Amino acid sequence: MTQIAAQRYTGSSVKRSEDLRILAGAGRYVDDIKLPGMLHAAFVRSPLAHGRVLAVDASAARSLPGVVAVLTGADLDDMTVRGPDPLLAMMGGGGPTAEYSLLATDKVRLVGDPVAVVIAESRYLAEDGCELVDVDYQDLPAVASATAALDASSTPVFANLGNNIIGPHKRSEFGDVAGTFAAADRIAEFHLDVHRHQNVPMEGRGCIASYDSDSGLLTMYAATQSVHITRMGVAACLGVAPERVRVLAGDIGGSFGLKIGASREELAVAAASRALGRPVKWVEDRSENLTVSGQAREESFDVRAAVSDDGDLLGLDVSMVIDTGAYPVMGSMVPSIIEAMLPGPYKLAALGFESTAVVTNKASYIAYRGPWASETFVRERVLDLLAKDLGLDPFEIRLRNVAPRTSPPAMMVTGRPLTGVTTRESLERLTQVVDVPAFRRRQAAERARGRYLGIGVATFIEAAPGPRAPEGSGGALGQESMRLRLAEDGIVMLFTGQMPHGQGHQTTLAQIAADEFGVPFEQVRVVIGDSDVVPFGLTGGSRSATMTGGVTLHGARQLKAKVLDVAALLIEASAQDLEITDGQVAVRGDPDSAIPVAEVARQAASGRFGADVDATLEVEATFDGGEGGWSGGSHCAIVEVDVETGIVKVERYVAAEDCGALINPAVVEGQIRGGIAQGIGAVLLERSAYDQDGNYQSATFMDYLLPTACDIPRMEIEHLQTVPLDADVNFRGVGEGGMIVAPPTLVNAIEDALAPFGVRIYEQHLPPARILELIAQQADDDADKPVALAERRSRSAA
Amino acid sequence: MTEITVNVNGAPRTASVEARRTLADFLRDDLDLTGTHVGCEHGVCGACTVIVDGRPVRSCLMLAVQAAGHDVTTIEGLAPDGVLGPLQQAMRDSHSFQCGFCTPGFVMQATAFLGAHPDAGEQEIREALSGNICRCTKPTWGATYDSDRGSALHRLQRQAL
Numbered sequence: 009m010t011q012i013a014a015q016r017y018t019g020s021s022v023k024r025s026e027d028l029r030i031l032a033g034a035g036r037y038v039d040d041i042k043l044p045g046m047l048h049a050a051f052v053r054s055p056l057a058h059g060r061v062l063a064v065d066a067s068a069a070r071s072l073p074g075v076v077a078v079l080t081g082a083d084l085d086d087m088t089v090r091g092p093d094p095l096l097a098m099m100g101g102g103g104p105t106a107e108y109s110l111l112a113t114d115k116v117r118l119v120g121d122p123v124a125v126v127i128a129e130s131r132y133l134a135e136d137g138c139e140l141v142d143v144d145y146q147d148l149p150a151v152a153s154a155t156a157a158l159d160a161s162s163t164p165v166f167a168n169l170g171n172n173i174i175g176p177h178k179r180s181e182f183g184d185v186a187g188t189f190a191a192a193d194r195i196a197e198f199h200l201d202v203h204r205h206q207n208v209p210m211e212g213r214g215c216i217a218s219y220d221s222d223s224g225l226l227t228m229y230a231a232t233q234s235v236h237i238t239r240m241g242v243a244a245c246l247g248v249a250p251e252r253v254r255v256l257a258g259d260i261g262g263s264f265g266l267k268i269g270a271s272r273e274e275l276a277v278a279a280a281s282r283a284l285g286r287p288v289k290w291v292e293d294r295s296e297n298l299t300v301s302g303q304a305r306e307e308s309f310d311v312r313a314a315v316s317d318d319g320d321l322l323g324l325d326v327s328m329v330i331d332t333g334a335y336p337v338m339g340s341m342v343p344s345i346i347e348a349m350l351p352g353p354y355k356l357a358a359l360g361f362e363s364t365a366v367v368t369n370k371a372s373y374i375a376y377r378g379p380w381a382s383e384t385f386v387r388e389r390v391l392d393l394l395a396k397d398l399g400l401d402p403f404e405i406r407l408r409n410v411a412p413r414t415s416p417p418a419m420m421v422t423g424r425p426l427t428g429v430t431t432r433e434s435l436e437r438l439t440q441v442v443d444v445p446a447f448r449r450r451q452a453a454e455r456a457r458g459r460y461l462g463i464g465v466a467t468f469i470e471a472a473p474g475p476r477a478p479e480g481s482g483g484a485l486g487q488e489s490m491r492l493r494l495a496e497d498g499i500v501m502l503f504t505g506q507m508p509h510g511q512g513h514q515t516t517l518a519q520i521a522a523d524e525f526g527v528p529f530e531q532v533r534v535v536i537g538d539s540d541v542v543p544f545g546l547t548g549g550s551r552s553a554t555m556t557g558g559v560t561l562h563g564a565r566q567l568k569a570k571v572l573d574v575a576a577l578l579i580e581a582s583a584q585d586l587e588i589t590d591g592q593v594a595v596r597g598d599p600d601s602a603i604p605v606a607e608v609a610r611q612a613a614s615g616r617f618g619a620d621v622d623a624t625l626e627v628e629a630t631f632d633g634g635e636g637g638w639s640g641g642s643h644c645a646i647v648e649v650d651v652e653t654g655i656v657k658v659e660r661y662v663a664a665e666d667c668g669a670l671i672n673p674a675v676v677e678g679q680i681r682g683g684i685a686q687g688i689g690a691v692l693l694e695r696s697a698y699d700q701d702g703n704y705q706s707a708t709f710m711d712y713l714l715p716t717a718c719d720i721p722r723m724e725i726e727h728l729q730t731v732p733l734d735a736d737v738n739f740r741g742v743g744e745g746g747m748i749v750a751p752p753t754l755v756n757a758i759e760d761a762l763a764p765f766g767v768r769i770y771e772q773h774l775p776p777a778r779i780l781e782l783i784a785q786q787a788d789d790d791a792d793k794p795v796a797l798a799e800r801r802s803r804s805a806a
Numbered sequence: 807m808t809e810i811t812v813n814v815n816g817a818p819r820t821a822s823v824e825a826r827r828t829l830a831d832f833l834r835d836d837l838d839l840t841g842t843h844v845g846c847e848h849g850v851c852g853a854c855t856v857i858v859d860g861r862p863v864r865s866c867l868m869l870a871v872q873a874a875g876h877d878v879t880t881i882e883g884l885a886p887d888g889v890l891g892p893l894q895q896a897m898r899d900s901h902s903f904q905c906g907f908c909t910p911g912f913v914m915q916a917t918a919f920l921g922a923h924p925d926a927g928e929q930e931i932r933e934a935l936s937g938n939i940c941r942c943t944k945p946t947w948g949a950t951y952d953s954d955r956g957s958a959l960h961r962l963q964r965q966a967l
Contacts, residue, residue, distance in 0.1 A: 023901070027897075210942075261905050294851075
């Protein structure tokens with residue numbers, strides 16, 4: 009496994025250093041910061057899904073005592089550089105670009121669209137001011153569904169697009185699609201829907217922008233997954249060089265993909281601070297968070313599957329429509345990831361894939377933990393549907409289709425090697441932990457007594473980091489940088505662009521550095537959240553375990569070499585004979601020669617070594633992911649469905665995961681559990697619901713239901729730490745898998761429970777009312793059959 | 807504006823507040839006790855839970871003027887010297903949260919509940935905490951509940967593993 013100098017900390021559940029301040033109430037989230045002279049912003053928001061803005065009258069608000077300014081869309085347009093969402097601009101989505109402004113000028117495009125911002129001496133007064141802003145709207149027909157958006161006669165949400173297609177229809181083929189389907193024993197067809205749901209971090213978006221007119225510098229206190237990406241967005245919007253913007257971030261109350269870049273509101277606040285020359289704070293309330301911060305996953309799939317009578321999945325032909333909402337951020341980029349990932353760990357030899365992305369009058373489609381997750385839902389749902397048709401066990405059909413582990417690794421038909429994929433092993437581990445035959449016996453016995461239990465299994469792979477590009481041109485996740493320094497007090501300082509928001513990097517990175525460098529854990533300091541001092545980086549895409557773990561390991565090794573070179577001069581020994589243990593440099597086997605690393609640092613800083621010796625105890629390290637490889641795993645759920653109430657109880661949940669070497673098992677398991685909890689919520693509770701006129705129906709926690717302690721079962725987690733791939737770094741990411749695979753796992757289990765009713769499930773959201781509908785629909789269908797048969801008989805008799 | 811005196815973490819605190827000011831905003835903005843977090847402002851998520859006269863209260867749904875003359879304990883009052891109490895220490899030992907935004911509310915809710923129900927069992931604890939929302943990991947409290955005898959704090963620690 010990982011070649012690391014010591015394993016005193018790495019691999020064990022070291023208690024998080026973050027937790028002391030958090031548990032004492034001393035965490036510093038953006039809303040906890042107060043600056044002298046700080047003003048507060050609140051937004052006037054559209055009550056309409058789609059409409060024209062005819063007039064904005066802010067005179068009453070402007071004359072309210074305590075209100076400092078009211079800025080409209082037109083005002084902001086004059087103060088900023090117009091452009092698409094900064095994240096979209098950076099990632100280059102391709103295809104047409106919707107033109108819009110920070111605040112609505114001519115049109116509003118969703119309920120909650122910001123129309124004006126009121127800046128006042130307190131949040132209370134800012135909200136009072138919002139009440140006094142009079143906006144005259146003219147209703148336009150809402151485009152409230154993908155079906156409506158695909159209708160050529162629908163009113164364009166963005167005039168410059170001419171219609172509501174943001175990602176024009178395109179089709180790709182991998183392998184011999186036509187030949188595979190022509191030769192198959194069977195072709196099955198399904199329509200699958202994934203419903204809209206959303207991130208909902210417990211802390212919403214927020215920022216404080218503070219412009220200093222003397223220096224012309226803007227400081228942005230942000231809740232972000234990357235201080236640098238936020239800085240780029242703010243600078244571009246204000247039309248200044250990035251060096252004129254400094255982004256600071258402290259504790260962040262969760263994100264799950266929401267807080268990347270800078271949102272329209274945050275950019276408006278930055279512009280307002282510059283215009284007023286005073287700090288301005290905006291922290292969204294929960295209604296704003298649920299309504300306009302962004303949502304994800306509204307996709308539909310028409311699937312054709314080519315199968316052999318024995319259960320070999322030979323080919324898939326998938327047509328996808330994605331509803332990216334209004335104000336496109338990343339929705340139109342999702343289909344290409346889904347296309348690449350659809351084969352999963354299976355031998356699938358042919359894939360046809362086509363997609364269309366539309367805009368509607370709903371919240372923007374944004375990244376949410378495993379943004380491509382629907383490919384796993386589709387594939388794992390289809391496998392279960394096929395297994396039922398063929399009379400195969402769900403484990404059996406998967407094991408039958410898993411690509412064999414070969415050297416070189418088998419290729420996905422879409423072109424990437426299945427490097428380090430251990431799907432077979434994780435499925436087999438599940439069958440060792442869960443006695444499936446015993447469950448089937450219990451299931452049959454309980455059914456006879458009117459209790460409906462079901463078992464579900466699903467598997468996934470996650471590109472964290474993903475395989476190295478075949479031509480050796482680099483890692484799948486680009487490059488990660490870190491600066492490391494030995495300070496004069498002996499502290500090893502790590503400067504990272506990672507922006508943890510619950511992942512515990514201040515602990516996990518310190519574990520690795522402490523072991524590799526040779527100091528106690530407490531002697532490492534992880535510096536985050538200041539764009540002036542940390543290198544570029546992003547916490548997201550499950551990249552940090554490999555990329556940042558790796559750069560920490562290599563960087564600590566490089567720093568140690570420099571320290572030993574200087575120590576060799578002090579101790580008068582060869583650097584090769586020195587070691588660092590517990591913060592002391594000594595000649596191997598001669599503890600009397602020990603000097604503290606702090607002493608080495610002080611001597612290096614004293615200038616005593618002259619110009620010939622490189623005594624700068626600082627390194628800039630980079631890492632490209634090494635040999636890389638996939639994370640992955642298989643999950644199994646056992647559920648009971650109450651067919652009278654429709655309530656689903658998760659009785660048992662087992663996850664067998666392989667993310668290579670564990671840095672901190674408790675942190676890894678926290679990521680897995682949290683992801684599964686979100687997946688359970690997505691299936692049983694959560695839905696970002698709109699009515700047919702585009703009115704948002706889930707703007708409070710009474711309507712958008714999240715799982716709590718009573719909804720989430722105990723979870724059993726099995727770690728498969730297999731496949732050392734890289735000579736040094738075999739930590740792989742684990743941030744998204746739980747959320748990716750829990751929904752199909754659970755839906756598969758629910759369908760299995762309802763097998764006696766003949767229910768087939770083609771959707772992901774299964775609250776109690778929907779479960780009862782599915783049972784009732786099937787009962788109706790069954791009741792219709794004999795009637796239809798009787799009719800045919802009577803007709804033929806006539 | 808109304809002048810109020812509230813006994814916060816054992817000390818009388820006096821301020822002049824608008825009648826509409828919430829207890830949460832009074833604690834956070836007037837007293838700089840920012841450990842109490844505001845998560846939904848409509849009484850569902852529990853992040854802003856504080857203890858008023860021994861009982862857990864959603865400070866986003868209570869007005870500051872209603873707290874006048876009452877005893878309020880916030881998260882800052884549980885570790886006044888920077889030393890974690892046994893419940894806080896148990897939560898740290900068991901890696902029971904991630905981003906930490908909801909954590910003070912959970913600590914206050916659990917402190918109040920276990921103070922009143924020292925012998926509570928797993929299901930009772932789950933139900934008592936089910937009014938607090940955690941998006942990172944907290945719903946999995948109870949994952950490895952062990953029906954060991956022992957104090958309630960010990961039991962909660964086991965649960966949080």
